[in-house]
Every structure is written in structure tokens, then in C-alpha cells.
Amino acid sequence: MTAMLSLSDVTLIHGDGEDTVTALDKVNMEVEAGELVAVVGPSGAGKSSLLAVCGALISPTSGTIRLNDLDLSAQSPRRLTAIRRERIGFVFQSGNLIPSLTSLDQVRLPLTFGKVANPRDPRELLAEVGMSHKADRRPHQLSGGERQRVGIARALVTRPQVLLVDEPTAALDRQRSQDVVALLAREAHEHGVATVMVTHDHEVLHHCDRVLEMIDGRLLPAESNASV
Numbered sequence: 661m662t663a664m665l666s667l668s669d670v671t672l673i674h675g676d677g678e679d680t681v682t683a684l685d686k687v688n689m690e691v692e693a694g695e696l697v698a699v700v701g702p703s704g705a706g707k708s709s710l711l712a713v714c715g716a717l718i719s720p721t722s723g724t725i726r727l728n729d730l731d732l733s734a735q736s737p738r739r740l741t742a743i744r745r746e747r748i749g750f751v752f753q754s755g756n757l758i759p760s761l762t763s764l765d766q767v768r769l770p771l772t773f774g775k776v777a778n779p780r781d782p783r784e785l786l787a788e789v790g791m792s793h794k795a796d797r798r799p800h801q802l803s804g805g806e807r808q809r810v811g812i813a814r815a816l817v818t819r820p821q822v823l824l825v826d827e828p829t830a831a832l833d834r835q836r837s838q839d840v841v842a843l844l845a846r847e848a849h850e851h852g853v854a855t856v857m858v859t860h861d862h863e864v865l866h867h868c869d870r871v872l873e874m875i876d877g878r879l880l881p882a883e884s885n886a887s888v
């Protein structure tokens with residue numbers, strides 16, 4: 661079985677000359693379709709850098725990143741933009757919604773940037789994340805958890821192969837954190853999305869299929885899901 665997302669010996673060095681930081685140090689990672697993988701680790705360990713290279717936002721200094729059978733390093737910048745739009749979904753800490761748009765229009769937005777082969781229905785998706793009753797609300801009329809749900813729906817509307825999630829529970833209370841990560845797990849499992857979630861929140865790890873730990877740019881299996 662081919663991994664949906666695969667990193668081989670990926671190194672990312674920020675800066676140049678003597679002033680360099682090795683953010684990722686020969687990272688190897690494989691994420692299957694339908695799998696939710698958590699990445700934990702201390703501040704500065706390289707977690708955001710990992711999401712950035714997986715999302716084709718930054719090219720690694722060396723190593724290979726494959727999305728299904730596609731080698732990202734072999735793609736032009738223009739093609740990478742199309743790959744990000746068509747194949748990758750991003751979910752950020754606070755939902756990153758556009759203040760003037762309703763929930764439904766936030767979810768429709770990725771479909772307005774160009775043709776999408778097989779989009780999900782925005783209304784159905786909003787219902788699936790439990791937000792159809794607030795389809796006409798704007799972000800300031802939503803709670804943090806609700807904003808996060810809309811952000812997740814927006815990231816999934818193009819049917820991405822890979823979903824990259826950065827600290828989705830940072831602004832949420834305990835129960836809402838559980839609900840949001842349970843939603844990510846359900847979407848990953850039911851729709852075959854290879855999902856990588858960076859988190860500091862150890863209480864949500866039981867929803868994840870695997871937990872990896874990043875330390876000083878190196879990625880290791882976490883010792884046990886219960887203890888990380």
C-alpha cells in the first residue's frame with residue numbers, strides 16, 4: 661500500500677552562512693489515507709516547519725516529499741499552487757475565517773478560485789460538521805469551537821487527499837477540544853483523508869491513530885500514547 665503522504669530524509673535549514681537553524685533533520689514519515697496522525701513536541705522543535713513542507717508552502721533543503729505518487733520537488737511553483745488548492749487542506753489555530761463572510765460562504769470560498777474536480781456539497785458538509793443551523797452567521801457570531809468547525813469544513817470542501825492541522829484546540833475549552841478532534845478523526849476515517857495534526861493538547865491524543873514526537877527537528881514515535 662502506498663502512503664498518501666510520504667517524507668524521506670527531509671531536512672529543512674533556515675537561514676544561511678553561519679546563522680542557520682536545522683528545523684527538520686532527516687525526517688521520515690508516512691501517512692496513509694484515512695489516518696489521523698498527531699505530532700507533539702516542545703516549542704521550537706520543528707512542528708510548524710513540518711506542516712509547512714508537507715503543505716508545499718516551503719521546499720525542503722533536501723529530501724523527498726510525495727503526495728500519493730507525486731514528487732513535490734519535481735513541480736514548478738505554479739503547479740505547486742494548484743496542488744495546494746486541489747489536494748491539500750489547511751486548518752489553523754483559530755479557524756482563520758474571513759470576518760465578512762457567512763459560514764456557508766466560508767465553505768464555498770475554495771470552490772471559487774478555480775475548477776475543482778469533485779467538490780463536496782458545502783451545505784451538506786456544513787451539516788456534517790454540525791453547523792448548518794449557523795450557515796448564515798458571520799465569524800464574530802460564532803464560538804471558538806464553531807469557528808473551528810467551519811474552518812474544518814472549508815478545508816475539506818475540495819476533497820483534499822491530505823489535511824494539515826495546526827493546533828486546532830489552542831483556543832478551545834476541554835469539551836470543545838474533544839469534539840473538534842473527534843470530528844477530525846471521523847472525517848479522516850470516513851473520507852480517507854491523510855491528516856497530520858500538530859498539537860500541544862495531550863488530552864486529545866486518544867482520538868488519533870498514531871502519535872509522533874518531534875524533538876530538535878527529529879521525528880520519533882511517541883513512547884506511548886498515554887504518556888506523551
Ligand SMILES: Nc1ncnc2c1ncn2[C@@H]1O[C@H](COP(=O)(O)OP(=O)(O)OP(=O)(O)O)[C@@H](O)[C@H]1O
Nearest residue numbers: 674675681682683702703704705706707708709710
Ligand atoms: N523562517 C525562519 N527563519 C529562521 N528560523 C526559523 C524560521 N522558521 C522557524 N525557524 C526556526 O526553526 C526551528 C523550528 O521552528 P518551528 O516553528 O517549526 O517549531 P515548532 O515546533 O512549530 O514551535 P512552536 O511549538 O513554538 O510553534 C526554531 O528554532 C525556529 O526558531
